Amino acid sequence: NYTTVVTLISIFSLFSSYVQKGTCYNLIKQSEEGKSSMLPNGDSSIKTLIAIGSIGEGKSSLCNSLAGKEYDDSEFPIDGTSTTSRKKLKWRGNGQNVWLIDTPGLFAQSENEENKALDSMITELKKNSKVHVFAIVLNGSKPRFDESRKQMLRKFKQMFGDSFLDKNTVFIIANWHYDESSCAKRLRIGQNEASKTSDINKTLRDNFGVRNPKVPVIFLDVQHQKEESEEKRQFQKGLDELQQCLNTFQSYPSSSFRSPLSF
Numbered sequence: 001n002y003t004t005v006v007t008l009i010s011i012f013s014l015f016s017s018y019v020q021k022g023t024c025y026n027l028i029k030q031s032e033e034g035k036s037s038m039l040p041n042g043d044s045s046i047k048t049l050i051a052i053g054s055i056g057e058g059k060s061s062l063c064n065s066l067a068g069k070e071y072d073d074s075e076f077p078i079d080g081t082s083t084t085s086r087k088k089l090k091w092r093g094n095g096q097n098v099w100l101i102d103t104p105g106l107f108a109q110s111e112n113e114e115n116k117a118l119d120s121m122i123t124e125l126k127k128n129s130k131v132h133v134f135a136i137v138l139n140g141s142k143p144r145f146d147e148s149r150k151q152m153l154r155k156f157k158q159m160f161g162d163s164f165l166d167k168n169t170v171f172i173i174a175n176w177h178y179d180e181s182s183c184a185k186r187l188r189i190g191q192n193e194a195s196k197t198s199d200i201n202k203t204l205r206d207n208f209g210v211r212n213p214k215v216p217v218i219f220l221d222v223q224h225q226k227e228e229s230e231e232k233r234q235f236q237k238g239l240d241e242l243q244q245c246l247n248t249f250q251s252y253p254s255s256s257f258r259s260p261l262s263f
């Protein structure tokens with residue numbers, strides 16, 4: 001009868017409306033997910049480099065230089081800050097987009113204050129879902145891989161996971177000068193790039209069980225004199241080596257990063 005037909009039409013209309021809403025919801029969700037995958041954090045074409053290390057090693061100077069600034073520029077303040085600076089920048093020289101992250105220096109303050117700063121750092125790092133290069137910065141004017149540097153690596157392993165040294169780590173030797181006087185001094189004491197690389201990798205194998213036969217060690221004098229052709233050439237060589245690591249290393253997920261406050 002007429003009433004039954006009207007009822008059936010109403011039910012069908014409601015069902016159709018529900019299906020359409022569900023479809024719209026799914027389309028919106030897919031659209032949002034698509035947008036999310038296009039965000040900087042999800043764009044696999046944008047690489048992420050984190051500079052880590054103890055205070056006074058030269059992390060901020062390195063970041064300024066990689067950003068195309070003077071080593072002592074204010075882009076990444078070099079005042080021993082306890083905050084994390086995370087910036088999307090053009091890679092020096094070719095304009096490649098990168099996330100460049102400067103982090104607080106270890107051992108700059110009390111352990112409690114340091115752990116709070118590192119907790120904030122982990123929160124900031126997780127805004128990038130993946131990391132491509134952990135750049136551990138060492139001051140080349142301090143030659144020994146002493147106990148404080150080993151302690152630094154132990155803490156980083158707790159924070160980033162046991163495998164980060166094997167897969168995604170580069171050591172940057174900052175302040176490795178290439179002027180004649182510095183080269184002659186290293187020659188007198190029997191030190192060069194090959195011996196430094198060997199020493200670091202031996203420490204990693206003997207003390208940290210690193211299986212990678214040769215973790216990259218890159219020498220970058222961020223204070224090089226531009227008018228000195230050899231210094232400039234060596235600096236560009238180091239930049240090229242670092243960029244190759246940035247573009248060839250597999251991504252490392254940040255989801256497993258742990259705050260030192262959770263240890």
